[in-house]
Amino acid sequence: MKRISVPRVHCILSAADDLSLLPALVEAGVDGFQVRAKDLDGRALTALTERVVRDVRPGGAVVIVNDRLDVALAAGADGVHLGATDLDVAAARRVAPDLLIGATCRSRADVEAAAGGGADYAGFGPVGASTSKAGLPDPLGVAAVTAAAGVLPLVAIGGIEPRTAADVVAAGAHGVAVIGAVWRQPDPVSAAKELVAAIG
Numbered sequence: 001m002k003r004i005s006v007p008r009v010h011c012i013l014s015a016a017d018d019l020s021l022l023p024a025l026v027e028a029g030v031d032g033f034q035v036r037a038k039d040l041d042g043r044a045l046t047a048l049t050e051r052v053v054r055d056v057r058p059g060g061a062v063v064i065v066n067d068r069l070d071v072a073l074a075a076g077a078d079g080v081h082l083g084a085t086d087l088d089v090a091a092a093r094r095v096a097p098d099l100l101i102g103a104t105c106r107s108r109a110d111v112e113a114a115a116g117g118g119a120d121y122a123g124f125g126p127v128g129a130s131t132s133k134a135g136l137p138d139p140l141g142v143a144a145v146t147a148a149a150g151v152l153p154l155v156a157i158g159g160i161e162p163r164t165a166a167d168v169v170a171a172g173a174h175g176v177a178v179i180g181a182v183w184r185q186p187d188p189v190s191a192a193k194e195l196v197a198a199i200g
């Protein structure tokens with residue numbers, strides 16, 4: 001089976017977000033949703049992912065599950081995003097030859113390793129300062145995107161808002177992943193439209 005394309009705007013969501021907005025976010029041009037719900041057990045995460053798939057797939061958007069390959073497969077999602085302490089990319093690829101697989105990368109060497117394991121994209125960051133996650137390393141900056149580009153599609157993450165989205169794409173990123181730039185805005189759908197317009 002042909003693997004689907006890597007989305008350009010990844011909206012990272014949890015059960016706490018206003019999920020009634022999902023179809024409108026797809027309409028606004030968001031083409032990827034990552035289900036990231038650290039507090040949910042496997043069953044609840046599967047149910048949440050199934051709901052997101054139901055809401056966004058009719059509009060053509062892709063659903064990626066953070067951390068959990070088993071949940072991605074069980075829920076019929078399109079992909080999984082793996083971090084440094086999750087299942088190894090090569091092991092995930094053996095189990096799921098057709099799934100979209102993303103890997104967190106913080107350097108060009110990380111991107112090369114992820115590509116060697118069979119990843120489809122690198123979640124590259126943190127590019128800027130983020131208040132959405134504790135314990136992140138210092139921001140890499142936009143120049144690091146250019147230094148890491150050309151191996152895998154880079155999805156820039158960390159403090160991305162419309163202006164920085166345009167900057168990272170100009171620097172060689174394929175797309176962006178965001179939490180605050182959508183969910184912490186007074187009008188998440190208008191904010192998503194701005195983000196989509198910014199990446200061109």
Ligand SMILES: Cc1ncc(COP(=O)(O)OP(=O)(O)O)c(N)n1
Pocket residue numbers: 010034036066067081082083084086102103104105122123124133155157177
């Ligand atoms: C697109 C994208 N890039 C990086 C991350 C970070 O993933 P991870 O290292 O697994 O950390 P958590 O998100 O699980 O805290 C991501 N989620 N998405």
Ligand SMILES: Cc1nc(C(=O)O)sc1CCOP(=O)(O)O
Pocket residue numbers: 104124125126127129130131132133136157158159160177178179180181
């Ligand atoms: C979940 C996550 N992972 C990151 C990483 O660099 O690994 S940065 C991040 C948070 C992204 O949220 P915001 O768009 O609000 O900064």
Ligand SMILES: [Mg+2]
Pocket residue numbers: 066067081082083086
């Ligand atoms: Mg993760």
